[in-house]
Amino acid sequence: MKKLAYSGIVLLLSLILLQNFTSKMQEGKLLQTAQTFLNTLEQVQIERATFSLADEERYNWNYTPVARQGLPIKDMTKIQQEAAFALMRASLSEKGYKKAQQVRELEAILRGVEGREVGDAYRDPDNFYFTIFGKPAHDEAWGWRFEGHHISLNFSSVSDKIVSVTPTFFGSNPAKVPSGPKKGWRILEPEEDLGRALVKSLSQDQQQTALIAKEAYPDIVTTNEKIAKINKKEGLLYNQMNKQQQEQLMQLIEVYYNVHQPEIVQEAILSMEKAGLENIHFAWAGSYDVGEKHYYRIHGPTFVIEYDNTQNDANHIHTVIRDLEKDFGEDILSQHYEEAHK
Incomplete structure (x- = not known):
């Protein structure tokens, strides 16, 4: 790989390790926290919270306020909630855990913005669900999901190791709180500001290449499909950027991934490197101005990041x-299942 790309990767990995040094993974192993959570539940709760790993419900992920399967926070005791949140901490970075709790907090603010009554289940910070797939045990494949309005975190594991963390969805409504004690609060501020800063740093010719639509798309293109599909790669290539722009792009990618544990982030970045940073596209649609509709995506051979x-x-x-x-x-x-059950 070229020296420019190599230096960018080294810098990014160093930042990731530094920022996630205080990761809560050290407080308890993933497998142990999952088992502890399940052990706090009554049988009727276990029946609600658990599915087989092969169940199609595992792929039924959503980010809108719809009916969900699993056990919601509102139906847990205090001890059960603490055990559930410990599972979140064991699966996410501290930044990720904080962001997930901020999404919950935003529901109460949205309730006020919409003029709903306190206790309205449609905008309830405790209407977020924990769902376990398979049996958390040594030498077993299993997974779990934390989901509610504007969040869907999907983890796949073998024994005590997380092997997949996607789809990873975070949303924010309002993106900027218009009034009240939290006026001006933006939980997805870096995702918006760094994306806009990057597109505005581009030359006119670069912007013409990056701009794939004059009007922003009404939502993320991949939606909540089981298999993510982007029909064609378009936008500005990594190698069509100058050094500063490349560093801005990698910083933006890091913002998305640093909600996860450091080892997960390292694996993701190294996967991008192996597939070739030169194959990553940055695409924009809509306005460049604050307060106007806009969309962007970062699309590489192994991943897609979307923002709308x-x-x-x-x-x-x-x-x-x-x-x-x-x-x-x-x-x-x-692969694990086949090898373990030969």
């Missing part, structure tokens, strides 16, 4: 990471 801010007068953000090779860890988990 068009709804509610461009004050409603959707973001997602999709792994084009191992969403839901299907190949890895299938």
